[in-house]
Amino acid sequence: MAKVKAYATPGPESVLGPFEIARREPGADDVEIEILYCGVCHSDLHTARNEWQNTLYPCVPGHEIVGRVTAVGDRVEGFHPGDLAAVGCMVDSCGRCPSCRDGDEQYCDAGFTGTYNGPIFGGGENTYGGYSQRIVVKSSFVLQVRHDERDLASVAPLLCAGITTYSPLRQWGAGPGRKVGIVGLGGLGHMGVKLAHAMGAHVVLFTTSPGKAEDGARLGADEVVLSRDPQQMAAHTGELDFILNTVAAPHDLDAYLQLLKRDGTMTLVGAPAAPHPSPQVFSLILRRRRLAGSLIGGIRETQEMLDFCARHGIGADVEVIPMDYINTAYERMLKSDVRYRFVVDMATLR
Ligand code: NAP
Ligand code: ZN
Numbered sequence: 627m628a629k630v631k632a633y634a635t636p637g638p639e640s641v642l643g644p645f646e647i648a649r650r651e652p653g654a655d656d657v658e659i660e661i662l663y664c665g666v667c668h669s670d671l672h673t674a675r676n677e678w679q680n681t682l683y684p685c686v687p688g689h690e691i692v693g694r695v696t697a698v699g700d701r702v703e704g705f706h707p708g709d710l711a712a713v714g715c716m717v718d719s720c721g722r723c724p725s726c727r728d729g730d731e732q733y734c735d736a737g738f739t740g741t742y743n744g745p746i747f748g749g750g751e752n753t754y755g756g757y758s759q760r761i762v763v764k765s766s767f768v769l770q771v772r773h774d775e776r777d778l779a780s781v782a783p784l785l786c787a788g789i790t791t792y793s794p795l796r797q798w799g800a801g802p803g804r805k806v807g808i809v810g811l812g813g814l815g816h817m818g819v820k821l822a823h824a825m826g827a828h829v830v831l832f833t834t835s836p837g838k839a840e841d842g843a844r845l846g847a848d849e850v851v852l853s854r855d856p857q858q859m860a861a862h863t864g865e866l867d868f869i870l871n872t873v874a875a876p877h878d879l880d881a882y883l884q885l886l887k888r889d890g891t892m893t894l895v896g897a898p899a900a901p902h903p904s905p906q907v908f909s910l911i912l913r914r915r916r917l918a919g920s921l922i923g924g925i926r927e928t929q930e931m932l933d934f935c936a937r938h939g940i941g942a943d944v945e946v947i948p949m950d951y952i953n954t955a956y957e958r959m960l961k962s963d964v965r966y967r968f969v970v971d972m973a974t975l976r
Contacts, residue, residue, distance in 0.1 A: 730924045782969050
């Protein structure tokens with residue numbers, strides 16, 4: 627066991643502060659990574675504050691991890707000391723159930739093991755995430771980084787915000803000739819705009835923040851709609867093939883369902899602490915519309931997304947922060963004041 631510096635919270639009412647954790651020595655199938663950058667996901671905040679009522683404490687969040695390999699086990703292939711490597715939201719799963727066999731480990735029947743907060747389903751031992759100096763992970767859950775090393779900070783958010791938007795955009799066929807709505811321009815939303823644009827879709831961004839309209843266009847939106855303006859919303863009734871909703875707070879879903887074409891789907895990836903008001907049945911039955919959900923993405927698909935982003939020169943727009951800024955960063959995230967992902971420079975923890 628190696629002692630490692632980290633940042634943790636002891637309970638839902640506390641702020642995060644310095645903490646020490648133990649990491650296992652790398653086993654035969656493990657990769658040890660010195661963490662260089664870790665993105666700050668809204669899920670980190672939900673978990674640190676026990677908003678989903680499943681948090682194990684102490685809680686060390688962080689599941690957008692990039693760094694350098696420092697050691698590998700005897701059986702590890704494809705990773706060598708000195709390589710860049712990445713870890714996302716999962717560090718293990720059963721490997722045998724139909725979802726795992728399909729490469730959809732995020733839907734593992736036994737419940738995958740989260741990079742932090744342990745086995746998300748079914749209880750078990752806690753795990754500690756990327757707000758730390760080092761991590762040791764089974765090699766089958768470690769990703770290759772093919773971006774230029776100078777862009778490393780902007781790669782970190784791809785490990786959750788990137789894959790969580792890439793997977794549903796692929797699943798529901800975002801591409802040329804399709805009109806795709808992205809709701810919310812935060813960490814996930816801004817990746818959704820970039821990725822849907824790169825896939826060739828016509829992108830309509832829905833934001834509550836008038837000050838983000840220009841950025842929306844720069845990031846790849848063909849149209850920007852201020853979602854609190856009913857007239858702007860009504861102008862898009864029945865137009866969209868697909869909507870990806872990334873909003874982190876409860877809101878009126880009918881306002882968006884109305885904008886779908888016949889057979890259109892709105893997929894929720896935002897996971898607010900409290901439920902959305904129930905949508906009207908008629909929003910769905912009148913045009914055979916669907917309301918769906920999606921959880922991150924599998925390991926194979928995460929690698930595919932990273933390679934797609936490397937090929938297209940895509941990274942997140944980031945504000946790099948020191949570790950001790952994290953509590954302020956959380957408060958700013960709650961005010962939708964992030965452009966568009968905080969990333970912790972882990973050198974500031976040493
Ligand atoms: P974020 O950076 O805070 O972005 C959320 C955006 O939602 C905000 O920037 C804001 O965009 C919009 N928003 C916030 N409050 C709103 C409100 N009251 N009404 C309407 N819009 C509002 O968060 P994130 O990291 O992108 O995460 C978003 C959500 O996805 C979180 O709930 C997170 O836990 C969840 N998540 C889910 C998965 C998954 O696998 N399904 C994975 C990662 C994260 P505008 O200013 O443009 O309106
Ligand atoms: Zn996340």
